Amino acid sequence: MTETASKTPPRTPNKKLQKLLEVPVLMGALGLIGVVLIWAATFHLAGDVVRNASRNAASAATDAADTYEAQVVRALREIDQTLKLVRYDVQRHPPNVAINALNERNLLPPSLLFSVAVLSPRGEILATHGRFGLEHPEEHDFFQRARRTDQLTLSQPVETPEGPFLYFARGMTENQTSEVIVLAVHAGYFVSGYDRATLGEQGVLGITGEDDHFRVRRTGEEISVGAPLGIVATAVPENDEQSFAPLIEHPRDQIERYTVVRALFDFPVSVVVGLSRAEQLAPARATAHEYYWRAGLASALLILTIGILGRLSWRLQKARRQTMEERVQHAQKVEYLAFHDSLTDLPNRAYFSRMLTQSMLEARRYHREFALLFLDLDRFKNINDSLGHDAGDELLQEIARRLTLSIRESDIVARLGGDEFVVLLPEITNPEQVVPVAEKILAACARPFTLVGQEFRVTVSIGITLFPQDGDDEQTLMKNADMAMYHAKEMGKNNFQFFSESLSNDSLERLTLESSLRHALERDEFRLYYQPKRNMKSGEITGVEALLRWKHPELGLILPMQFIPMAEENGLIVPIGRWVFRTACQQSVDWQAQGMPPISMAINLSARQFIDEHLLDDIKLALEETGMNPSLLELEITESMVMRDVDATLAILNELKAMGVRVAIDDFGTGYSSLSTLKQFPVDTIKIDASFIRDLTRSLEDRGLTEAIIAVGRNLSLNVIAEGVETSEQYEFLQGQACDEFQGFYGNEALPAEEFRHLVATGSLKAPRAGDH
């Protein structure tokens, strides 16, 4: 059934996935956050270190530039002073004398680095200090240029075998054709302050002239001259900020440097200082690298830890999930078992009750109607009794299969227990729609069954209620469906009946009775009353007829005619009858034990009891258990029961006879038994039906019949008993007809055992009311 499938709690794959990933995802997220934090901190720290180093390098470049600028300015001033000094002296003395005098007075710079010369206007050396050679044409051009100006003039670098030289010159201002004072110095002098501790191997120290070409430039040990300053000059903005040392890639060697280019105020020269970024930041970079390594290591450790933990937790979760799944499966199984009938696999009463409630809620909300079909197998008990429980179970399973196939998937079939099934048809808009379903079910069940190799036919009776018109709650709905089903049974079974209000009124009492009848035996609510039989002539009590009474806790004493048909219908008559045998026999034995004379004990058999295959066994058992004398036991059967199946009756009666039990034909005269048939039966007594006796004094016909019956009895040597003798007229008439015994109000009404014993004990064996009426 689809209901069973949808019964399992819904677990969407999404949720399942979520459950699966919960902890690993959490761990992963934590790990990720950890790694991100580590790297964020690391990048921040490393960035800080590099930024600081960068700032420091720029600052160092500025500091170096400050120092270098001061040094260059001082060096240039000294050179200029020397030139001025020599010029001054040369104006007063011959050049040779002047130079020698200055040298004597230690006023000339050390010849180790500096050479000083006085040149004639045509460029001839007039006097010199230190080495001085004029070998290059550009030197002459320079001297000519210098001669014409009063300014300190700086030459282009001049390459010599001893390395590049720079010339500084001053002309003599008074006279256009005067000498020129020249000072030559190793270009390397201006970059000899290159300090590896500050500038490293990749730094730049240099000076440029007005043409933005390097007069000298040093990087590490490499000294070069003449290169253009190039992009450095254009890239360096106006130097209004002292600490400004922008990062510039030098075109000459493609090295990025924090570069300071500073034009000197007094001289036509700029100083250039550059600190290699790569070199300056190397320690910081190394530190940053160290950080990265550590961060990498920490990340790896973290990931490893998370991984191990994640794996462990994943395993744990997996195990837990397995356990959970097993538990859920178990719970599902338990639930399934709790809500399904193990025999037919259909939903059981509890589950159906739930679904019914659900259907009612939905129907109420959406203003829908639905139908409830209450099914009961006809004569299931017979099959169960005659073929055994296994066959009965098989039948129920087959019925369940057929029911399931007879309805739509959205309909619900459930087994309430026993042979009761119920079908719920949701969304019925018109009662007419139920009819084809009910007919289909009837047809499906009517098809023959094969059980234990035999073919059987089974029919069902169906009661139908509609929600909400036939009941607004589960109980009413079910009760009314049940009632309609009983109605169907009454209507001859194998049909369906809709519930109606009138049905309800009729059946209510019946239903109440029936349900309490089922419990009457176990609650010990049955009583036996004993109606005495008296000898017609002597008035002595010859025996009693045991009469069944039901002492209902609410309704009071109920007569057999009100519940025996019901008991016959539902089969309760058999256990009730068994109880009657047992109780009556025991009573008889008890009375004799109490000193009463042996009197006969008559027990009525119902038609259902009479055809019960266990009847003889039950009687035998009762006799054996109580030890009652079988000849005191008399079974009363009606004429119609006897005539139903003559052969079977004969067999039973003969059996009873063999046991020593007496048999009486009750209600004699009402049936149409032929005397010849009657003659075959080993009967001991006939009882004239009370209806003849009642009209005995008024109806000639009844009187004649009674006479005839008595005559027949006498002719067949049967004991004749008149029932329902109530008046003295009746009594006297019967006495005259030589009837053997009588019973009725005229003698005694039915009494409880104790009262009857009392009646016997007080010796009132004669009819006490003989003269009353």
Next chain:
Amino acid sequence: MPQTFVKIIIIGLLSGLGSVTWADVVVVVSEKSPIQALTSTQLTDIYLGRLTRLPEAGSVVPVDQVEQSNTHHDFYQQYLGRTPAQIRAHWSRLIFTGRGQPPKAVESDAAMAEALRRNPSAIGYMDSETLPEGMRVIDIES
């Protein structure tokens, strides 16, 4: 033991060769100079401007020869183990950074002798063959 002898012989040969290659330059002072002996280190420090006073002899003033002379070259090579270019770079740096001045240079052995004679605290060097009167050669302990 034989190995030690061999070593000594080789070293002797090598120093002999060295003597042959270089002109024999000696460190000299005036006869009146209190300086008797100097270690190689002391001499180096004096000529690089690091040492201006000796513990027993008081102040000491180094006198140089001009860079172009062979004596200059030989002296620095032989006693200080440095090339003239290195010496020039050394003084270049000191002058440029304002930390010192190189020794005054004279143009000949004669001028050197004159300078030493004039200043008893002075120390100089010259070719051993032209050693004039009034000069005293200083042993340089290695």
